Amino acid sequence: MPVASIGPYQFESRDKVSNFHGNQLTYLHWEEHNMYCAALAYPLPPTMPFRAIVENLLPEAYGYHPEWAKVKWDQVTWMLDGRPFIPNLDASLAENGLGHKSVVRFWTPGLHGIGGTAT
Amino acid sequence: MSIADKSTAKPRKLGLKERYAHLTRGLGWETTYQPMSKVFPFTDYEGIKIHDWDKWQDPFRLTMDSYWKFQAEKERKLYAVIDSFAQNNGHLNITDARYVNAIKLFLTGVSPLEYSAHRGYAHVGRHFVGAGPRIACQMQAIDELRHAQTQIHTISHYNKFFDGLHDARHMHDHVWYLSVPKSFFEDACSAGPFEFLTAISFSFEYVLTSLLFVPFMSGAAYNGDMATVTFGFSAQSDEARHMTLGLEIIKFMLEQDEGNVPIVQRWIDKWFWRGYRLLTIVAMMMDYMLPKRVMSWAEAWEIYFEQGGGALFEDLSRYGIRMPKYHEVASKEKGRLSHEVWATFYNYTQATAFHTWIPEKDELDWLSAKYPETFDQLYRPRFEYWKEQSDQGKRFYNNVLPQLCVTCQIPMIFTEPDDPKTICFRSTLYKGERYHFCSDGCKDIFLYEPEKYIQSWLPVHQIYQGNCGGATVPEVLNWYHMSLGNDNMDYQGSPDETLWNEWTADRHKSAI
Ligand SMILES: [Fe+2]
Ligand SMILES: [Fe+2]
Numbered sequence: 001m002p003v004a005s006i007g008p009y010q011f012e013s014r015d016k017v018s019n020f021h022g023n024q025l026t027y028l029h030w031e032e033h034n035m036y037c038a039a040l041a042y043p044l045p046p047t048m049p050f051r052a053i054v055e056n057l058l059p060e061a062y063g064y065h066p067e068w069a070k071v072k073w074d075q076v077t078w079m080l081d082g083r084p085f086i087p088n089l090d091a092s093l094a095e096n097g098l099g100h101k102s103v104v105r106f107w108t109p110g111l112h113g114i115g116g117t118a119t
Numbered sequence: 120m121s122i123a124d125k126s127t128a129k130p131r132k133l134g135l136k137e138r139y140a141h142l143t144r145g146l147g148w149e150t151t152y153q154p155m156s157k158v159f160p161f162t163d164y165e166g167i168k169i170h171d172w173d174k175w176q177d178p179f180r181l182t183m184d185s186y187w188k189f190q191a192e193k194e195r196k197l198y199a200v201i202d203s204f205a206q207n208n209g210h211l212n213i214t215d216a217r218y219v220n221a222i223k224l225f226l227t228g229v230s231p232l233e234y235s236a237h238r239g240y241a242h243v244g245r246h247f248v249g250a251g252p253r254i255a256c257q258m259q260a261i262d263e264l265r266h267a268q269t270q271i272h273t274i275s276h277y278n279k280f281f282d283g284l285h286d287a288r289h290m291h292d293h294v295w296y297l298s299v300p301k302s303f304f305e306d307a308c309s310a311g312p313f314e315f316l317t318a319i320s321f322s323f324e325y326v327l328t329s330l331l332f333v334p335f336m337s338g339a340a341y342n343g344d345m346a347t348v349t350f351g352f353s354a355q356s357d358e359a360r361h362m363t364l365g366l367e368i369i370k371f372m373l374e375q376d377e378g379n380v381p382i383v384q385r386w387i388d389k390w391f392w393r394g395y396r397l398l399t400i401v402a403m404m405m406d407y408m409l410p411k412r413v414m415s416w417a418e419a420w421e422i423y424f425e426q427g428g429g430a431l432f433e434d435l436s437r438y439g440i441r442m443p444k445y446h447e448v449a450s451k452e453k454g455r456l457s458h459e460v461w462a463t464f465y466n467y468t469q470a471t472a473f474h475t476w477i478p479e480k481d482e483l484d485w486l487s488a489k490y491p492e493t494f495d496q497l498y499r500p501r502f503e504y505w506k507e508q509s510d511q512g513k514r515f516y517n518n519v520l521p522q523l524c525v526t527c528q529i530p531m532i533f534t535e536p537d538d539p540k541t542i543c544f545r546s547t548l549y550k551g552e553r554y555h556f557c558s559d560g561c562k563d564i565f566l567y568e569p570e571k572y573i574q575s576w577l578p579v580h581q582i583y584q585g586n587c588g589g590a591t592v593p594e595v596l597n598w599y600h601m602s603l604g605n606d607n608m609d610y611q612g613s614p615d616e617t618l619w620n621e622w623t624a625d626r627h628k629s630a631i
């Protein structure tokens with residue numbers, strides 16, 4: 001549906017990927033741990049290996065949580081942009097199918113937040 | 120009329136009714152030098168059809184001279200109270216310095232909207248064809264400017280004693296959480312005149328106003344803030360007029376043409392949802408920021424929306440208007456909203472111009488009692504954990520910026536309507552690019568006018584694009600004009616707390 005307007009009305013996306021200096025936006029979210037109030041936003045190079053998310057970004061962000069140390073990585077389930085997903089740790093974000101503003105959600109079986117409250 | 124006639128005819132003074140008729144009817148005319156469509160270029164493009172502007176029922180019959188008289192009287196009273204508040208150090212009579220954080224949020228988040236409202240009404244007050252609605256909007260434009268002024272004057276007293284109040288105007292245009300109220304109003308002001316009135320006069324001032332006004336003013340009264348109570352009361356009689364304008368514009372559009380009904384319904388759906396999302400800050404204020412609480416957000420929602428709003432929409436159903444879409448989602452969220460939002464500001468207090476804190480034990484008990492189905496089950500353990508950590512010197516801060524909703528611009532913190540443990544993710548592809556939303560309500564708004572929202576100035580993305588002073592917290596705060604270590608961080612250990620304890624040391628001594 002077009003905008004009701006008094007003249008031609010067309011704009012570029014303010015967040016198009018070319019505005020991010022070679023990076024693309026990626027959102028990461030640890031499910032059932034809403035002490036972190038929302039998914040985390042990162043500008044990342046598409047050539048970065050997925051492993052850097054698991055080994056650097058996530059521990060830095062979530063390490064404060066008492067359940068973080070208990071995560072069993074071989075049991076983690078992933079979702080990319082609404083579809084089940086198995087990351088290849090050594091492949092790049094782009095090769096793993098992550099695009100600009102992709103959402104990566106992950107579940108850690110057995111860990112349901114502080115007191116089981118999804119905190 | 121001949122010269123002879125003129126000399127004998129006595130100038131007759133017009134009655135109030137006649138003067139009003141001239142003001143709102145006689146002063147309008149059909150233009151002849153230029154076509155009406157050029158003089159009033161904004162009246163048609165939204166698709167609203169008006170056949171007879173004279174059918175406009177004036178919601179209040181106020182002539183300009185009596186308007187000035189009333190307003191001047193109100194101003195005199197208001198400024199007398201504000202002066203005595205300042206002279207008597209009225210700020211020392213509030214319940215607790217934590218309360219002032221609600222005022223900080225009000226001054227930076229809401230008062231600039233009064234100014235935006237002034238601009239919006241001045242604009243539509245020029246562009247309606249009917250002189251009746253033009254006059255009503257012009258008066259409201261002046262009211263709103265007055266509201267902005269009285270609020271700034273009132274709160275300037277607090278600025279002398281507390282942090283975070285020193286640059287409200289700049290903050291409103293730059294700070295991440297203030298993009299929520301700012302973008303709300305810019306969305307309305309960049310719409311046509313009919314949508315603007317549906318958005319602000321009807322959806323906000325008529326349908327949702329009690330949820331802003333009543334909690335704020337009774338909150339102020341309960342907490343000893345006589346300055347805020349006074350500007351609130353001074354604005355109240357204006358608000359009564361604004362509300363009637365809101366209802367009148369809706370009825371006018373609905374009565375003028377049947378084709379207007381679906382357009383109006385869509386606007387009501389949109390602006391109910393946008394307004395409701397904006398009120399999340401009020402929910403948080405009611406449940407967390409008032410040391411002495413008035414009622415819970417859930418109670419306010421039940422009274423002022425579910426009951427009050429329900430009756431209104433039943434009344435409007437004879438025009439074919441139904442309840443706003445997703446009102447049931449808002450009701451499902453009423454037990455979580457304030458907790459989710461307070462936790463969010465607790466996450467990111469390193470970047471706010473007000474303080475957050477963990478509620479005291481008796482306050483947690485109040486929340487448990489007010490929210491028997493959600494608080495102990497979902498939120499109390501979170502706050503208790505944070506308290507425990509904070510007591511050990513490990514106060515929680517979230518160091519990564521959050522994902523934002525493209526429409527309401529609030530971090531995507533809201534949970535699934537039927538699952539309070541799972542964050543609600545909604546998204547769509549538009550021209551090959553992904554866009555994310557906190558709710559179906561926000562997604563629907565985007566899908567109807569995507570070209571508008573792809574321009575959203577999302578603070579997190581702006582920081583990552585390098586448009587906000589730098590990549591580090593101090594650089595961005597500097598760009599926000601926030602004073603690091605004073606305006607931001609936990610209330611515990613803040614300069615506000617230290618000073619407050621000094622000022623009230625006598626009070627505590629005498630209490631013992
Ligand atoms: Fe106002
Ligand atoms: Fe108003």
Ligand SMILES: [Zn+2]
Nearest residue numbers: 524527557561
């Ligand atoms: Zn939203």
